[in-house]
Amino acid sequence: MDKLREILLAEDVEAEAVQKMEEYAKIILETNKTMNLTRITEPAEMAHKHFLDSLAPARLGLLPERGAVLDVGSGAGFPGIPLAILRPELEWTLLDAQRKKVDFITMCVDRLGITNVRALQGRAEELSRTQDFHGKFDIVASRAVASLSVLLELCTGFCRLGGKFLAYKGAETQAETEEAKEAAKALGMRLLGIYDAAVAGQSHWIVAYEKIKEAPAKYPRAFAKIKAAPIGLRKK
Numbered sequence: 001m002d003k004l005r006e007i008l009l010a011e012d013v014e015a016e017a018v019q020k021m022e023e024y025a026k027i028i029l030e031t032n033k034t035m036n037l038t039r040i041t042e043p044a045e046m047a048h049k050h051f052l053d054s055l056a057p058a059r060l061g062l063l064p065e066r067g068a069v070l071d072v073g074s075g076a077g078f079p080g081i082p083l084a085i086l087r088p089e090l091e092w093t094l095l096d097a098q099r100k101k102v103d104f105i106t107m108c109v110d111r112l113g114i115t116n117v118r119a120l121q122g123r124a125e126e127l128s129r130t131q132d133f134h135g136k137f138d139i140v141a142s143r144a145v146a147s148l149s150v151l152l153e154l155c156t157g158f159c160r161l162g163g164k165f166l167a168y169k170g171a172e173t174q175a176e177t178e179e180a181k182e183a184a185k186a187l188g189m190r191l192l193g194i195y196d197a198a199v200a201g202q203s204h205w206i207v208a209y210e211k212i213k214e215a216p217a218k219y220p221r222a223f224a225k226i227k228a229a230p231i232g233l234r235k236k
C-alpha cells in the first residue's frame with residue numbers, strides 16, 4: 001500500500017484522509033479474496049482508478065460546504081467512501097440494490113470509524129419515489145451504474161430542486177450526454193457542464209446537472225421499462 005499512499009499524498013490529499021483510504025483499500029483487498037468487489041487490485045491502479053477518480057467532484061469544487069449527498073449504486077463504496085473520508089462535514093448515504101454490497105460498506109464504515117455515512121439497500125427507481133427520499137439530497141452522484149439516459153431517470157427523483165446530479169463518465173461522455181438531452185429535459189434537469197476529471201492520462205468526466213423542476217409523476221418507471229426504452233431513445 002506504500003504506492004497508494006505515495007500517489008494520494010502527491011495529489012495533496014490530507015495525510016489523515018490518506019491513512020483511512022489506505023485502511024479501506026486493505027479491507028477491499030482482504031474481502032476481495034472471498035467476494036467479487038473489484039478487478040483493480042494493484043495499489044497504484046487503485047489509487048488512480050478508484051480513489052483519485054472518486055474524489056473528482058471535490059477537486060472540481062462541485063460539492064457544497066454542507067448538505068446531504070447520495071451515491072447511487074455504490075458497490076464496494078465508490079465514489080462514496082473516499083468522498084465521505086475527505087468531506088466528513090457532509091452527510092453521506094450510499095445506496096446499492098445488493099444486500100451483500102451494503103453489508104460490506106457497513107462493515108467498512110464501522111472498521112474505519114466513519115460516522116457520516118449511512119449504507120442503504122434498495123433500488124434507486126423505487127426509493128426515489130418514497131416520501132423519505134424524494135427530493136431529499138443536495139447532491140446525487142453515481143459511477144459505473146448505467147448509461148446517462150438511464151441513470152438520469154434512476155437518480156434525479158432524489159435531488160431537491162436546485163440540487164445537482166453528478167455522473168462519472170468515461171470516453172463516451174460527449175455522445176452519451178448528447179443522447180441524454182431529451183431525458184434531461186423530460187426529467188427537469190439542466191446541464192451545468194461537463195468537467196474534465198482525467199486521471200493518469202485516462203479520459204474521465206463529470207457530467208453535472210441541476211434540477212430545475214419536478215419530473216412528471218410517471219417517472220421513474222419500472223427498471224425493465226427504463227432499460228428497454230430509455231427516454232428519448234428508440235425501443236430496443
Ligand SMILES: C[S@@+](CC[C@H](N)C(=O)[O-])C[C@H]1O[C@@H](n2cnc3c(N)ncnc32)[C@H](O)[C@@H]1O
Nearest residue numbers: 073074075078096097098122123124143144145
Ligand atoms: C458496476 S457496479 C459500480 C459500483 C461503484 N459505483 C463503482 O464505481 O465501483 C454497479 C452497482 O450498481 C448497483 N445498481 C445497479 N442498478 C441499481 C439500482 N437500480 N438501484 C440501486 N443500485 C443499483 C449494483 O448492485 C452494483 O453494485
